[in-house]
Amino acid sequence: MAGPGWKAVREFANGDELAAALAAYVAAALKARLAKDGVATLALSGGTTPIKFFQQLALQDLNWRNITVTLVDDRWVAEHSPRSNAGLIREHLLQGPAAAARFIPLVTGHVTPEEGRDHAEQTIAALHLPFAAVVLGMGDDGHTASFFPQGDRLDAAVTPDFTHHVETMRAEAAGEPRVTLTLPSLMAADVVALHIEGQDKRRVLEAAMQPGPVQNMPVRAVLPHKPDIFWCP
Numbered sequence: 001m002a003g004p005g006w007k008a009v010r011e012f013a014n015g016d017e018l019a020a021a022l023a024a025y026v027a028a029a030l031k032a033r034l035a036k037d038g039v040a041t042l043a044l045s046g047g048t049t050p051i052k053f054f055q056q057l058a059l060q061d062l063n064w065r066n067i068t069v070t071l072v073d074d075r076w077v078a079e080h081s082p083r084s085n086a087g088l089i090r091e092h093l094l095q096g097p098a099a100a101a102r103f104i105p106l107v108t109g110h111v112t113p114e115e116g117r118d119h120a121e122q123t124i125a126a127l128h129l130p131f132a133a134v135v136l137g138m139g140d141d142g143h144t145a146s147f148f149p150q151g152d153r154l155d156a157a158v159t160p161d162f163t164h165h166v167e168t169m170r171a172e173a174a175g176e177p178r179v180t181l182t183l184p185s186l187m188a189a190d191v192v193a194l195h196i197e198g199q200d201k202r203r204v205l206e207a208a209m210q211p212g213p214v215q216n217m218p219v220r221a222v223l224p225h226k227p228d229i230f231w232c233p
Contacts, residue, residue: 009205012232015052015197022195022230023056026133029191030062033132040132041068043181043189044093045145046085047137049197054092064100068127069093072136073146073169073180074106076113083176106166106179113168113179120179124165131189136227138196141173142208142217146180148173149216158183158214158221183221192227194219202231 012018026042033040044050074085081087086105094103104123110116136144143149147157148171157167157180165185169178186192196205208217 007226007228009229009231012230014232018195018197018230018232019052019056022053022135022193023060025191025193025228025230026057026135027060027062029133030060030067033190034063034066037128039066039068039128041070041127041129043070043072043131043134043186044089045072045135045137045195046074046088049137050135050195051088051092053135053195054089058093058095058098060098062098064098068102068104070104070124070127071106071181072134072186073178075174075176075178076107076116077176079105079107106181113177117166117168117179121164121166124181124185129165129185129188131186132191134186134189134192136186136192136194136222138194138201138204138208138219139173140200140204142204142219143173144194144219144222145186146174146178147183147218147221148178149218151218154215154218156182158218160184187222187225192222192225194222194227194229196229196231197233199233205229205231 030040071085075083077083079087108116108119138144146169151169151171153167162182167182208219214220
């Protein structure tokens, strides 16, 4: 499956093989940026799908002390919440040698994401950018990052020339209020991967590759940038 302008999907037999391949892919991008600049920054997505990938990435032979890890997006909840992407990163990636990496969460101490957005913006803008690598996921509704269908700040977040790195998002399907990196900040990365698993997600991806409104399937904002798509059944 690869229509005009799309990259062929990298297919793997199972989640273990995909996790190992994606970890090697991200490690290569980090090593290239470290060799060039001496430091590198990585943005990762949460959810249950990437746990094996995080565990494999933590095993990579990298100069973790010179790597900064942040999130593509997060729910506006405390890190001890099981819904926190920051908590997921700390539990499954920042272990062993990888614990030496600098971790920058998106959620601040403010009550709402709208109140914390400027602080998060300044924090991300101060990082070594562009990202060496960005790893995105995708939901059954075609959302990626916190670009949710009919999200209140979706149009701004996916505007190609939007000058902000961080945007807030509220949407019916999102559950909690969210904070997300914006499309131009994410797509400026050296490499961008889209990690999906299962036949249902494959069908969603195929639908998103057909013409249609970004507001209905926001992953459509990402696909024209030709991310490297990693998939397994």
